[in-house]
Amino acid sequence: MTLLYLISKLCGVANRRQVTFAGLVVLLLVFPVLSGKALAMDGLAEYEVKSAFLYNFAKFVEWGAQGTAGDQQELGLCILGKDPFGGGMDAVKGRPVKNRRLVVKQINGIDEMGQCQILFISSSEKGRLSEILAAVGRSPVLTVSDIKNFAQTGGVIGFVTIDERIRFDINQAAAERADLQISSQLLKLARSVVQ
Amino acid sequence: MLPLSPFHRLFRDWTIRQKLMAITLLTCGTVLFAATLAFVVHEAISIRREVKRNLAIQADVIGVNVSSAIAFNDSRSATETLAGLRANPYIMGAYIVTSDSTIFARYVAKGVNPASLRIEKPGSDPPEVDRQAFAEIQADADSPWEWDNDLEQIREIVLDGQEIGTIVIFSETMEVLSRVVWLAGALLLISLVGFYLAYLLSSRLQSLISHPVQMLANAVKEVTAAKNYAVRAEVTGNDELGALAIGFNGMLATIQARDEELQDINEEIRNFAYIVSHDLRAPLVSIKGFSSELDSSIKEMQPLLNKCAAALDEKERKQLELILQEDIGEALGFIASSVNRMDGLIGNILNLSRLGRKELKLEPLNMTEIASGILASLAHQIEQKRVTVTMAELPEVIADRVAMEQIMGNLLDNALKYLEPGRDGELSITAEQGDNAVILHVCDNGRGIAQDDMHKVFELFRRAGKQDTKGEGMGLAYVKTLVRRHGGRIWCDSQPGVGSTFSFNVPAPVNPSGCR
Known part of the structure; x- marks a missing residue:
């Protein structure tokens, strides 16, 4: 499996591009949540x-x-x-x-x-x-x-x-x-x- | 002998030179390959270790830089710091995890799916660490061998002696891999150069062994092909091959000496036969002359003896008459016939030795023409004995004309001479093409030769079978000598009462067109 992965890497199989957008969306969704922890402070x-x-x-x-x-x-x-x-x-x-x-x-x-x-x-x-x-x-x-x-x-x-x-x-x-x-x-x- | 392995069989027919080259290059190639492989593996491991160490350093630097952000809960600042990892294109992602397993900050490289990094618990909000995956990542990071799609490094973030979080960095194996590939490529190039150098060296050095062997082989070929015992192998050194060449030369010298000796002896024997037969004739002539002298002396003595006989009584007169008329006459008759026979024998020996010494004049001969000529001279006998002659088209041979006429004449004459009485004769002359020679067959339906007598027929003065015809036992001896002089061989197949076939071979033109 490792070898297959490496080969696919070497060959530059462009699966990555597809996940880039999804990754960014996830990041945008998660980021406010991350910082939001500090927001809810009172009293x-x-x-x-x-x-x-x-x-x-x-x-x-x-x-x-x-x-x-x-x-x-x-x-x-x-x-x-x-x-x-x-x-x-x-x-x-x-x-x-x-x-x-x-x-x-x-x-x-x-x-x-x-x-x-x-x-x-x-x-x-x-x-x-x-x-x-x-x-x-x-x-x-x-x-x-x-x-x-x-x-x-x-x-x-x-x-x-x-x-x-x-x-x-x-x-x-x-x-x-x-x-x-x-x-x-x-x-x-x-x-x-x-x- | 041990059965040859396929490996041996593969190389069996290669020349020594090729074998030596193959041995050297195979050995060199194997060593180079093994060394290269070992080196690449070693380098791969150390490059991996180095990459991991660099990851650890990067993680520690980040850890120091984000410790204040963790202390003051400023994940934005921590995220900015992590984003600095962008400079390293091989880093797939980095996570800062606080001690309560929440993800404090993260960096995921462009194009990387966070899920592929496994660390986040799917669907958790705020994002949390998947503890089980984290344990696996921890195990991977600790392993000196683990080599899946990424390299992980986990470092603790310590502030003022207290562990306040953990940083996890994921790096692509590509970094290691690309460096290993480069290294392997460079080593391959070096190996090829090394291999080429080995090839150059071995192609020079192999002649140390192959040259003497080649020389020896050439000498052997010359000796066997041309029967030239004067050639000598070159002695190239003081090693085993040198010893072999010296031994071979010694053997050749012995053979050459023996060959010359044999030729000398052969020559001597021929001369001896000639001289002996020649010289034996002189006393024979004396014996012949003096015996006729004796005869005429006795004849002259007759009248005197007749006168003396008158003085003898009847009985004595009768005895004298018997001696004079019968004993002496008989003795002289025996002497004369023996002398004649001996003269004939000596003449034959002389002829034979002449045949052995005579220079052969080799020329292309049309055998059909020769055989036809002989058959024409035997036409009377053929007609008389009612013989049917069949003759195929005979090929051309290279031989001495006189010798061929003698051979064919003798064989055909014999065939007619020894026909079975009371049976119509059949005679056939055929030919077949052998390797560099023509084989001629003279076949009859005569009385044949018994198996036991077969060896006798070619011997000098020997005759086989019923002695009902005139002959001296010389014909086939001549034929055999003549055939042998041409470098050929004569043999006979026969069945008593059925017939005989005499076959002999003579050199033929290899290729009528003259091309070799």
């Missing part, structure tokens, strides 16, 4: 995805020497303001990342930011955003928020929802200020990169 599911994103961001970001100086066993993910995740963080809590353990903390003020490598700023803090960002300043912290135009305002990563899909913008300048190196893999996925 709690949205924050489940966001929590997973937060966890995965850690894998594609390199902190400078200062940023990882603290506890070597833990990687702190701090939530500033009202916790929108509900129980969503439980899935990632304690999971390993970069040979550390992800620790999720709820903080109420910027002064509690000591052991945080990732700072999620809840949309409840929308009004105080410039104040918070100023306070973070050049600290080696990856700031993430779903406040509108977060990255454009000076945050490092800002969630955006496009076509019901969760995506993100990255502010490269802000990342550099915080002495963070963001993997090209992550940059490639960003909706837009602010220089």
Whole structure:
């Protein structure tokens, strides 16, 4: 059978052309279905995805020497303001990342930011955003928020929802200020990169 | 002897040269073919391995590039990354499968039916992996031998030490195959060149063996065809063939020496017969002369003895008379007849040796003419004995005219001489064409020759059967010598009381037109 197949291949039997159209049709039908999985997100599911994103961001970001100086066993993910995740963080809590353990903390003020490598700023803090960002300043912290135009305002990563899909913008300048190196893999996925 | 295999029978009649070439080329060809085949198989396996390794590298590179897309659930980005595989025309498709067996992204090359890749569970939405097919693909990918319509490579996608998915790549076997075909083609070309070189070499080198053998064969042919024992085979080297040539030459030298010796002895014997018969005549003449001298002496002595007889008594006179009249006369008569007989015998021997020495004048002869001439001279006898003669048209032969006349004359004369008395004679002369010779038959219905006497008839001074006719037993001896001088043979078939057939062959013109 193999031989027959090879011979037919060698002879260039043009069965392929016939299947090309069918293949394309199948592809067109299947493609929206593939991406559709990410579309149907709402409410709690949205924050489940966001929590997973937060966890995965850690894998594609390199902190400078200062940023990882603290506890070597833990990687702190701090939530500033009202916790929108509900129980969503439980899935990632304690999971390993970069040979550390992800620790999720709820903080109420910027002064509690000591052991945080990732700072999620809840949309409840929308009004105080410039104040918070100023306070973070050049600290080696990856700031993430779903406040509108977060990255454009000076945050490092800002969630955006496009076509019901969760995506993100990255502010490269802000990342550099915080002495963070963001993997090209992550940059490639960003909706837009602010220089 | 062992029965020949069909293989041997095929080559049996080839020349040594052809055999040697065949042996060399067959051996070379087999070795080249085996080596080429082995090399191609080896290369096919290693090319396959290399292609699979390249697939693994490509899969790993893609894996690294899509890990973020998987982490952030961005299948569009992953699909774009996979689409980069388009650059490799041999890749039929690639799938990224997440740990929950859903198909996260896929690339299917233009013209490939996704179903042929087996991995998708038919009808699943969102597309899922057919676990059973996946296990089979996994087995195929792990196998170092599996060689069906595609080559599969499965690699895990790892992010930060965690397995987040699997990438499956399908590649056409064509890539391997086309490279193998190219390689095989190149090797075939090299093999052909090698084979040609082998042919050139062997066609040169085979003469090492075939040349001496050919030389030897030529020498043997020359010896057997031309009976030329002076030829010598060329000794080409100090090997077995050289030894064979030396041995052959030694044998030829011995034969040549013996041949010359025999010729010398033969010559000597002929000369001896001639000289002996010639020289024996001289004393015979003396004996003849002196015996007649003795006779006349006795006759002269007669009157004297008659006078003396008067002095003798009656009894003594009678005794003397008896001696003189009977004993001496009788003795002299015996001497004379013996001398005459011996003279005849010696004359015959002389004739025979002359026949053996006489130069033959070979010319084309019309045998019909010769036979007719002889029959004409025997016409009286033929008429007297009431013989019916039948003669076919006889062919032309190349022979000595006198010798042929003697042969035919003797045979016809014999046939008439030994007819059965009281029966009408029948005589026929026929001929048949043999290989390079004409066979003539002289057939009679005479008294025939007994089987026991058959060997005698051709012998010198020997006669067979009833001695009722005059003869010296010389005729057939002459005939035999003459036929033999012509390189022919004479023989006789006979049945006592029925008749005899004497047959002999003489060389004939091979082709009357003169073309060989």
